[in-house]
Amino acid sequence: MITLIALSLWLPITGQGAADLAIAPTTLALDWWYLAIHPLMYATSANTVWLMVIVPTVVLLLLPILPRRAVQKSVPVAEVSADNCSGCRRCLDDCPYAAISMIPHPNKKIGFELAVVNADFCAACGICAGSCPSSSPFRHDEALVTGIDMPQLPVDAIRRWLDHTLADNAATKKIVVFGCDQAMAVSTLASKNVATCSLICTGMLPPAFVEYALRRGAAGVILTGCRSGACAFRLGNQWTEERMKGTREPHLRSNVEARHVKIVWADRGDEANLQNAIAQFQCSLSEVSHEQTH
Ligand code: SF4
Numbered sequence: 598m599i600t601l602i603a604l605s606l607w608l609p610i611t612g613q614g615a616a617d618l619a620i621a622p623t624t625l626a627l628d629w630w631y632l633a634i635h636p637l638m639y640a641t642s643a644n645t646v647w648l649m650v651i652v653p654t655v656v657l658l659l660l661p662i663l664p665r666r667a668v669q670k671s672v673p674v675a676e677v678s679a680d681n682c683s684g685c686r687r688c689l690d691d692c693p694y695a696a697i698s699m700i701p702h703p704n705k706k707i708g709f710e711l712a713v714v715n716a717d718f719c720a721a722c723g724i725c726a727g728s729c730p731s732s733s734p735f736r737h738d739e740a741l742v743t744g745i746d747m748p749q750l751p752v753d754a755i756r757r758w759l760d761h762t763l764a765d766n767a768a769t770k771k772i773v774v775f776g777c778d779q780a781m782a783v784s785t786l787a788s789k790n791v792a793t794c795s796l797i798c799t800g801m802l803p804p805a806f807v808e809y810a811l812r813r814g815a816a817g818v819i820l821t822g823c824r825s826g827a828c829a830f831r832l833g834n835q836w837t838e839e840r841m842k843g844t845r846e847p848h849l850r851s852n853v854e855a856r857h858v859k860i861v862w863a864d865r866g867d868e869a870n871l872q873n874a875i876a877q878f879q880c881s882l883s884e885v886s887h888e889q890t891h
C-alpha cells in the first residue's frame with residue numbers, strides 16, 4: 598500500500614490533460630489499463646460488471662479458508678526414525694526448504710529433541726540424510742537405519758551397493774562416481790574401472806561414505822552433480838563442497854587423502870568434461886600407486 602501511494606505521488610496517472618474551458622472536448626483519451634471497465638459496462642450492463650468484480654474478489658477472499666485439497670506427492674518425503682535421532686539439529690540447519698522442525702523427544706530425556714518433517718514443504722531431496730550423524734556406514738548394524746532417511750533410496754541401500762560393487766575390487770581398483778538424478782546421467786560412464794551410483798541429490802551423500810568406499814578398496818571417489826550454483830535442490834552442491842572441505846558438519850575426516858577425492862560438477866551436456874576429468878583422475882591415481890610401489 599505504501600509503495601503504491603509513493604508511486605502514485607511520484608508518477609500520477611492522468612487520464613486527460615489540464616482543463617481548458619475555451620475548448621469543448623469531443624474525444625476522450627481513455628486509459629485502457631485503469632478505465633477499461635467503463636466501455637465494458639456499456640458493452641454489457643452495469644450488473645454484469647458488478648458480478649465480474651464481486652465474484653473473483655469473494656473467491657480470492659475465501660481462498661485461505663477453503664478446505665485444502667490433499668496433495669498427492671509423487672515421491673515419498675523424508676522420514677525420521679525416533680530411535681536414531683539424537684536431536685542434533687543438523688538436518689534442521691541443512692534442509693534447503695525449511696521442512697524440518699524440532700519437537701521434544703518422546704523418550705522423555707530432558708533436553709532431547711526429535712526432528713519432524715513437514716511433508717508439505719519437503720522436496721524429497723535427501724540432503725537431510727547426508728547431514729545426519731547416524732548415517733555412518735561404519736556402524737556395525739546389519740541394516741543401517743539412520744535418524745532421517747529417504748524411503749526411495751535409504752542410506753542402507755547405498756552401503757549395500759558399495760559393499761557389493763567393491764567386493765571383487767582386488768584385481769581392478771575401481772573409481773566410484775557418486776552422481777545425482779538431476780544432473781548428467783552418471784550410469785553412462787560405468788565401465789570395468791568405474792562404478793557409478795546416482796543419488797537423489799549429491800548432497801544426500803554422508804561424507805563418511807567417501808572414506809568407506811576408499812577403505813573398501815576404491816582407487817578414488819568422484820562426486821558430481823548439478824553445476825556450481827545450479828543445484829536443483831538449491832544447496833546440495835554447496836553443502837557437499839563444504840562437507841568435503843571440512844567447513845561444515847558432518848565433514849570428511851582429515852585422514853582421507855585429498856588426492857583420492859575429486860569434485861567435478863557436470864550437468865546434462867557436460868558428459869565430455871566429466872569423462873575427461875575421470876580419465877585425468879585415473880592417470881593421477883595410477884601415478885600415485887606407481888610412486889608408492891617404488
Ligand atoms: S528431503 Fe530435503 S526438503 Fe525434505 S526434509 Fe530432507 S532436506 Fe528438507
Ligand code: SF4
Pocket residue numbers: 677681682683684685686687688689711712728729730731744745
Ligand atoms: S540430523 Fe539426524 S540426529 Fe540430527 S536432528 Fe536430524 S534426524 Fe535427528
